[in-house]
Amino acid sequence: MTEHLGGAAIPTGFDVPVEPLRRAAHYTGAPGCIAEARAFAARFLQQLRTEWCASVGDRADGELLLMVSELVTNADRHSNGPYILELEGTDSSVVVSVYDSSTALPRRFPKNPERVGRHGLEIVHALAAEVTVERVPVGKRVRAVFSLRRG
DSSP: OEEEETTEEEEOSOSSOOSOEEEEEEEOOOTTHHHHHHHHHHHHHHHHHHHSOOOOOHHHHHHHHHHHHHHHHHHHHHOSSOEEEEEEEOSSEEEEEEEESOOSOOOOOOOOTTOOSOOHHHHHHHHOSEEEEEEETTEEEEEEEEESSOO
């Protein structure tokens, strides 16, 4: 909140979060982990609505959960161990990062409506404003930036 006194703006130090909301969850790959990750992301969005006054419409809500589901499913299927879902958000965007133990980088296949499967990264690229993949000491990280201000 800002008070205005004679043309000067004085920050009062409350009502505005200064750090993005950050949450992380660890998954073993056991049955049900993908559904748990979606539920974790849904709770995160609700917290963004409350703490950041983020305006998240039903469409953006569903698209973000789809993106989380695709990234976690890829980690679940292609790594040899547990994986971590990390979410960082503000009122305008959510950064989704998934860490897994595989060093093999994901492959984005060309669009092909006749192909069965292997559309996960294509979906993520369609939903995200930015997607990056990098190797990290424990395997790899796939990071996708999702804009909450969808057109």
